[in-house]
Structure formats: C-alpha cells, structure tokens
Amino acid sequence: MITCSAPGKLFVVGEYAVVEPGRLAILVAVDRRVSVTVSPGELAGRVAVRSDLYSGTVEFVRVDARLVPCVDDSGPAPRLNHVVSAIETVERLIVERGLPVRPLTLDITSELHEDGTKFGLGSSGAVTVATISAVGAFYGLDLTPEQRYRLAMLATARIAARASGGDLAASVWGGWIAYSAPDRTDILGMAERLGIDRAIHAEWPGFSIKRLQPPADLTFEVGWTGVPAATDTLVAGLAERNRNNDSFYRSFLWRSDECVRTCIAALRDGENREFLRQIRRFRDLLQTADGITRIGIFTPRMTTLCDTVEKVGGAAKPSGAGGGDCGIAFLDNTAHHQLETLRARWRAAGIRPLSIRVPAVEKEARDDDRQPQG
Numbered sequence: 001m002i003t004c005s006a007p008g009k010l011f012v013v014g015e016y017a018v019v020e021p022g023r024l025a026i027l028v029a030v031d032r033r034v035s036v037t038v039s040p041g042e043l044a045g046r047v048a049v050r051s052d053l054y055s056g057t058v059e060f061v062r063v064d065a066r067l068v069p070c071v072d073d074s075g076p077a078p079r080l081n082h083v084v085s086a087i088e089t090v091e092r093l094i095v096e097r098g099l100p101v102r103p104l105t106l107d108i109t110s111e112l113h114e115d116g117t118k119f120g121l122g123s124s125g126a127v128t129v130a131t132i133s134a135v136g137a138f139y140g141l142d143l144t145p146e147q148r149y150r151l152a153m154l155a156t157a158r159i160a161a162r163a164s165g166g167d168l169a170a171s172v173w174g175g176w177i178a179y180s181a182p183d184r185t186d187i188l189g190m191a192e193r194l195g196i197d198r199a200i201h202a203e204w205p206g207f208s209i210k211r212l213q214p215p216a217d218l219t220f221e222v223g224w225t226g227v228p229a230a231t232d233t234l235v236a237g238l239a240e241r242n243r244n245n246d247s248f249y250r251s252f253l254w255r256s257d258e259c260v261r262t263c264i265a266a267l268r269d270g271e272n273r274e275f276l277r278q279i280r281r282f283r284d285l286l287q288t289a290d291g292i293t294r295i296g297i298f299t300p301r302m303t304t305l306c307d308t309v310e311k312v313g314g315a316a317k318p319s320g321a322g323g324g325d326c327g328i329a330f331l332d333n334t335a336h337h338q339l340e341t342l343r344a345r346w347r348a349a350g351i352r353p354l355s356i357r358v359p360a361v362e363k364e365a366r367d368d369d370r371q372p373q374g
C-alpha cells in the first residue's frame with residue numbers, strides 16, 4: 001500500500017494571463033493537502049476509487065487503455081475525471097515500458113473542501129498530482145518532480161484544455177514559485193505521436209519553473225467568499241478575446257507579465273513596498289479586464305474583501321479566477337492590530353478568514369530544482 005499527498009495552491013499574481021504559453025504567474029503551495037492511497041485491487045482488470053468527496057466506491061474497468069465506469073444505478077456518477085485521467089496517463093507510461101497494469105484500489109481524502117464545497121485552493125491540481133505520485137510509486141516508477149509535473153500536465157490537458165497547470169506546479173514544487181505553461185495542444189500532440197515516455201522527456205517550449213524567496217516581513221491572509229466559482233467558464237470569457245486578436249487582451253498579457261516580473265524582482269531584492277504596489281496593480285488590471293469583459297471576477301463580496309484590506313493598510317486581490325472562491329491579502333507582519341480588525345470586518349461582511357500558511361520548502365526539495373528554460 002502506498003500513500004502520497006500533494007498540497008493545494010494560491011495564485012499570488014499572473015492568473016488568466018498564465019493560460020497563454022510562456023506567460024508568467026507567481027503561486028504558492030499551502031498547508032492543506034489531498035492524500036491518495038493506492039492498494040492492490042481485488043478484481044482483475046478493475047480499478048476502484050473511493051473519495052471522501054463522494055459517497056460509495058466507483059468501479060472502473062480497463063478498456064483500450066481507458067477506465068470506463070462499471071454500470072452503477074445508484075445515481076449520477078461522481079466527477080472523478082481528474083483522478084481517472086491521472087491513472088490512465090501513468091498506466092499508458094507503464095504499458096509503453098512493457099510492464100503489466102494491475103488491479104488497483106484508490107482512497108482519496110481532501111483538506112481542500114468543507115462539506116463537499118471547494119475553497120478554490122486547487123483541489124483538482126492537488127488530487128491529480130497526488131494520484132500521479134501514488135499510482136507511479138505503486139508501479140515502482142521513480143519519478144522526479146519534473147516528471148510528476150509533466151505527467152500531471154498531460155493528464156490535465158486531456159480533460160481541461162485551457163488549464164495552465166499552475167496549480168500542478170505549485171503542488172509538485174511547493175513554496176513560492178514563478179511558473180509559465182507549455183502549449184497544451186503541442187504537448188498532447190507530442191504524447192499522441194511519440195508516446196508518454198518521450199513526451200515527458202522532450203523540450204516543452206513555454207514551460208518554466210523557478211523557485212522564489214518568500215517576502216520577509218510580510219504576512220498573508222486568505223479570505224473565502226463562501227461561494228465556489230467555476231474557473232473554466234470565467235477563463236473562457238477572457239480567453240475568447242484572444243481568438244479575436246483583441247488589442248485589449250494583448251495589452252492585458254503584456255501588463256500582466258510586466259507586473260509579475262516586477263514582483264519577482266521585488267521578492268529578490270526584499271522590496272516589500274514595491275511588492276505591495278504590484279499586488280494592487282494586478283488587482284487594478286483584473287478589475288479593468290472584468291469591466292471590459294463583464295465575466296464577473298469581482299463579485300460584491302470580493303470587492304469588499306479587497307477594499308477592507310486597503311483600509312487597514314494592506315494590499316489584496318482575488319486569487320485565481322475570482323467570481324467567488326478566495327482573495328489573498330498581504331500586510332506588514334507587525335500589523336497585529338490591523339490584522340485583527342481585518343478579520344473582524346471580513347467576518348461581519350460574510351467573508352471567512354482561512355488559517356493558511358505556506359510551509360517552508362525542505363533543502364532536499366530545493367536541491368531537486370530545475371532552472372527555467374530559455
């Protein structure tokens with residue numbers, strides 16, 4: 001039996017733009033995780049999945065390298081597509097290497113939901129990475145962090161073509177990272193033409209990952225609006241502009257990149273004031289984009305969440321797609337009184353402060369780091 005876990009994430013800056021290959025975002029991994037335990041299954045050719053998100057066990061049968069749910073008349077099948085795609089991707093690699101697939105049972109538990117409602121902390125990314133790690137380890141694969149990210153990216157791209165994979169990168173590498181995504185159509189094409197094994201060892205133009213120093217003397221606070229958001233619909237709303245080669249969208253991408261790069265430099269140089277300025281700038285950028293596209297990044301509660309932080313001297317913005325989910329705030333870490341005031345005002349406005357931290361990355365993991373391409 002093998003258990004692996006993977007953390008959830010928060011976007012610091014760069015969301016939306018990061019869906020375009022090569023565009024940077026900053027993310028952090030949080031101290032809440034999804035765990036996946038893989039044990040030998042009982043029936044040949046079968047995979048059984050149990051998740052604390054859904055009741056009961058879902059049985060799958062392998063048909064042509066795909067997992068097809070066995071008929072279950074107990075109600076609509078739970079949404080296990082991220083888990084299934086992760087298992088299928090690892091098993092394609094196993095088959096390519098001439099190894100036998102085996103009956104499996106997966107048990108999944110999540111700290112990224114409460115009573116079945118997501119907080120917007122990247123549960124889909126965390127469950128994908130934890131499944132890749134656990135199934136890979138069960139089959140005896142010795143996967144490096146980058147190979148786990150690449151398998152997770154391929155598994156995700158098959159079912160969510162727009163997803164940047166920033167959540168996957170944060171989940172794999174942990175800590176503070178700067179990330180840019182590969183072209184997902186390209187890498188899926190590569191996997192089809194060359195197979196999974198060669199695709200995960202090939203050059204992925206656009207992909208980069210770099211570890212960042214956390215800001216010293218700043219604390220961050222996360223507020224949950226209490227409303228889960230549908231990321232894909234929101235992303236489609238903005239990405240639509242790209243298809244039309246819209247001049248607003250081009251300037252959005254350019255401004256986002258400039259903001260993320262300035263944040264990276266501010267973190268490197270310990271320039272907290274500049275970092276806070278860029279957080280505000282990115283909020284403005286998202287607000288302008290929302291005003292033009294009317295996709296609904298800023299709900300009234302999200303606006304209150306951010307405004308309340310400004311009033312106590314900090315800087316805040318939505319984290320991720322917005323439309324609900326979480327906002328992220330940065331404040332001077334000596335501002336204890338302001339922090340208490342902020343939490344009280346958030347609660348009064350129906351915003352729940354979440355106690356979330358970014359765990360420090362162990363030296364061993366830091367030594368595994370790769371540098372950005374290009």
Ligand SMILES: Nc1ncnc2c1ncn2[C@@H]1O[C@H](COP(=O)(O)OP(=O)(O)OP(=O)(O)O)[C@@H](O)[C@H]1O
Nearest residue numbers: 051053079082108110118120121122123124127231
């Ligand atoms: N514990 C789990 N067990 C099985 N599947 C899970 C689990 N957690 C997440 N998932 C999968 O991820 C999907 C949720 O993805 P979604 O993008 O809506 O939320 P999220 O990743 O938590 O939030 P966000 O994208 O806003 O960060 C679920 O529908 C399910 O397919």
Ligand SMILES: C[C@@](O)(CCOP(=O)(O)O)CC(=O)O
Nearest residue numbers: 015016163164165231320321
């Ligand atoms: C809008 C986007 O950049 C971030 C979405 O973040 P979240 O899943 O809502 O936390 C989409 C993506 O990166 O795939």
